[in-house]
Amino acid sequence: MSSFDRVASSNAPAAAPVAADEVPEYVLELERAASYLDDDQRAQLRKAWRIGALAHAGQTRKSGEPYITHPVAVAKVLAEQGLDVETLIAAILHDTLEDTELGRDELVVEFGETVAELVDGVTKLDKLQFRDRQEAAAESFRKMLLAMSRDLRVILIKLADRLHNMRTLGAQKPESRMRIARETLEIYAPIAQRLGMNLFKAELQDLGFRAMHPWRHAVIEKRIRTQPVMRRELLAQIEANLAQKLAKEKLIHRLVSRVKSPWSIYTKMRTEHKSFKQVMDVFGFRVVVRNVGDCYRALGVVHSVYKPLDSRFRDFIAIPKANGYQSLHTVLFGPYGSPVEVQIRTEEMDLVAERGIAAHWSYKFGGDGFNGAQSRAHHWVTNLVESQRSAGSSLEFLENVKVDLFPDEVYVFTPKGDILSLPRNSTALDFAYAVHTDIGNTAVAARVDGKLVPLRTRLASGQRIDVITAKSATPKPQWLEFVVTGKARTAIRQQLKQLEHEDAVQIGHRMLDRALEAMDTSLERVPAARLDAFLSEHRYPRLEALLADIALGNRMPQHVAVALVRERGNGPGRRDEEVRGPSAEAIQITGTEKGVISFANCCLPVPGDEIMGYHTAGKGIVVHRHDCPNVAEYRKSPERWVPIGWDREVRGDFHAALKIEVDNRPGALAQIAAAIAEAKANIDRVEYLERDANVAVLRFGIEVTDRSHIADVMRKVRKVTVALGVQRI
Structure with a gap:
């Protein structure tokens, strides 16, 4: 039974069979939402409802309603997005395998293999035993992504399931509401955004915000509703001016005013440390036109009405977001200097922006009807599946996914001109792993717009990146301190574990050989049967x-x-x-x-x-x-x-420490540091051990290659006039 909202009443009376002509209103609402289906397909929906109602008989939600009302409501959410009949049937039956006597074989017989596969993909793992609830949620999420890799409709059902649970969250206990709301804001809303489903994302965020911070949500919502009359009149004036100018240019368009959601305003107030009054762009406009050419013409028109705000223009048509979102974004100086955000896009772009992968749904990957948003989503899911195979645990994998769900992205170019999208604050090393794991593992440096930079360099949109590799290079533990993407983090950890294991095997072999030599034998001379018996024992x-x-x-x-x-x-x-x-x-x-x-x-x-x-x-x-x-x-x-x-060939830098006594006068520390740098040694730490008016004793932590390198450093330090003494610690 669902961990969210179901109570299976063991002593509840079995539901009476539904009469053939008795169809509840919630089923009729589903059929009205699915009016785009033909008669045979709607008959299949009703058949699925009857089977589901019989399977869930006696089960109720915490609100007291029959449990079947929940999966039917989930199907209605998907019908409003125009999903195919198989997805709607799977939504109606999505909890039957887990919580009822209905078996997978029966689903195959009644509705086909595809529906059974979808239901199986959505089925949660509540019946398995995990160390804690967090691990159970992480493992459930991992399984869901594996199912997504086979059919993206699994995630659509899961998102609709979560959306309806959020709409009916009031029946939950306060601690459950907080947990479910936090999970929604951290995982499900970002997934909806990553898949381009902005309608789902916006409602999930709003419901999650309301559940976690009801008072804050209510205050911001009230402030939006009760904007000063002057502000509302100002917006009406801006809308009229834009509409008039677009009409004069004979641009066929649809102008829509839009209001930022309470969650969007709240996050902006927190991240930018602003009050509500300082968040000026609460309102904005969307201009929807016929084609891409009209988008750029409309941009010129709105810029002729009001001056654009410098550095706030973004062209997501030329460089779409990773989720397929396309639009032109500009911010204008409105009357009295108030900023006004304007988005310009085509009707098709608007549909994809609102519905994402659900727009123009196609049944199979790679077909002619497989749109850009779905292609990007499938590519993202494929990368996640590859990442989860390498992750050490479900919790590690879940944390990596959270990082990849960052809403802000940078767009950079490969040497061949291909565009890659990466999370905000990604480095050149993240880029290397995004291109290929082997390139990341052997990376030594990078060129950003032709300039040589270290791997930890953070990237900005529009840069061209070229990774420099070396066959002998291997990942370093320090890399984990600055990489951002889950793919890079997982690949580095996996490679480090492999290298550590190989080194351990090699050292262990030498140690056992030495011990056996002391007994006048060797590992090769130990009988295979005896060795196998020891290993087995x-x-x-x-x-x-x-x-x-x-x-x-x-x-x-x-x-x-x-x-x-x-x-x-x-x-x-x-x-x-x-x-x-x-x-x-x-x-x-x-x-x-x-x-x-x-x-x-x-x-x-x-x-x-x-x-x-x-x-x-x-x-x-x-x-x-x-x-x-x-x-x-x-x-x-x-x-x-x-x-x-x-060994004869020793590589790398080694930590050493020097105790240096100096005259305590201005510039003394800088002179010592310069002498150490002249000896080509890195300083990784400096601390005062003793200090008075005349003399200071410092401890320098340095990196050197060998004993002679330390001696060279000490010689150069002794030549500095302020140095009174130096010794190795």
Whole structure:
């Protein structure tokens, strides 16, 4: 049963069968809304209602009405959008599979495979067990998107279902109203907007706002209704002037005045920190003309009546929004300096703007009738499906989708001139992943309008982006700090996990080899049956999983070696104490091993230092300098020592710290920073350790390549006259 509004009364009397000639008013309303269907199709609707009413017999909504009134109302919402008969039937029956005895096979027999598939796609996952309600909602949303990828009509039914639930939200408890309203504003209204369905979006936002903040909604709504007489007269004057000028130019048009919704005004007041009086463009006009050429002619006309506001013109006809929306937007200086927003579009653009993918509905993807809004929507859903396969959890996927549903977008060009739309604040790296995952994974820099920029550079509409890649490049954890799109975030996490796993397997292999060498054997000489038995006993699906666990410190390599060498069933084998200590051969590291090797903050080792490794459960190998004060404590656990050394090819920057004593006078800090920069080292942190009138002691956190690089930095700092002393921490 729906988590929103249904109470199945177990002790409610079964509904009496509906007489053949007894048709409730709510069914007749549906048939009137679906008058565009032929007689046979409307007969199918009535048949669906009878089957649904019988299936839901005895079930009521929290308002006390028979439950069947809800799915019929959902179908009526869709009929008002002109949807096909299969969608309307599926809407009437959309809760039957989940909440009644009606089975999928019966739906197929009565109405065909398509209707059954649509109903199955909409069915929620309330019967599954999840850790919490949030995860259940996220998993339900994930399943809905998978169903959408097969047929976009699934989301239309789901949106209509949510819209009717919002219209009848009053029967819910206050906490339920808040939860449902928040979910509507965060997920369903943005989806409607992303699919170009502005009528659905506007009503969902208004109902959600009213449920979450009833007092704020009432105040703003009253202020809109009670605008000063002067403002209303002013708008009438503007409308008359525009209509007169358009008529003089012989432009066949439809001029519609429009009022911003309370939700739109409220969000503008919050984001721009304005009072209601300061939100001047509460009212606006829409000019609907015959064709695209007339749109630009009408733009010239309105600009001749009132001066346009600089930088507020947007051409969404030449560059449509991602949801297929097309229109010209301009803001004019009205009488007395009040701004007036004007939208100019064709009748077809107006239809798509209001109904989105529901406009000119076509049944199959890729057909001739598949309009632009539907093509864009299908492309978006396909990308989401690809993203959800890589997401670590339903909650992570849901968060990524929320980011992708940002209403503000930037439009940028590929080197070939194709247009890509990205969420607001997207970076060059987001663009790279939008083009292709492989391009994102190997990106090193980008050119924006021919100028070389770093990957974290934020993009603006109209820019031309060219991504520079390198075969050896790999994603970095820092990338997650600045990417915006869900696709980029998911791809980076997946690749980092893969790289970490590969590094862990490699390090674990070396550690187990060393432990086996100490017992005069090797992994290759361990019988396959014995290895398989060990993996099975400890529930490892593959050898790689065991090796990764060893590297991460969850299993000691010496203990694994003993278990693999010990004779099974042939008397006692070697005891643990007979195992020799680790061989002198050290594991060579490059410093780029991800997730397995970490560098201790207490001593900050860099290439060239004498180092040792300490095997820590869950953290892998933590690298310390030999002269680290903590090493004495670690020597008490020799079984956790890991002999390691630096590989010949060490790459990357390593953290180090210097304690510098300086004359405490103006400009001293800048001189020290300049000396460090001259040595080509980055400063990532500066803090004062001590300070008095004459001397200051500072700690500089820097990034260097190796020990000789630190020495070079220290030499250059000592040459600065204000430096009294420098030492490595």
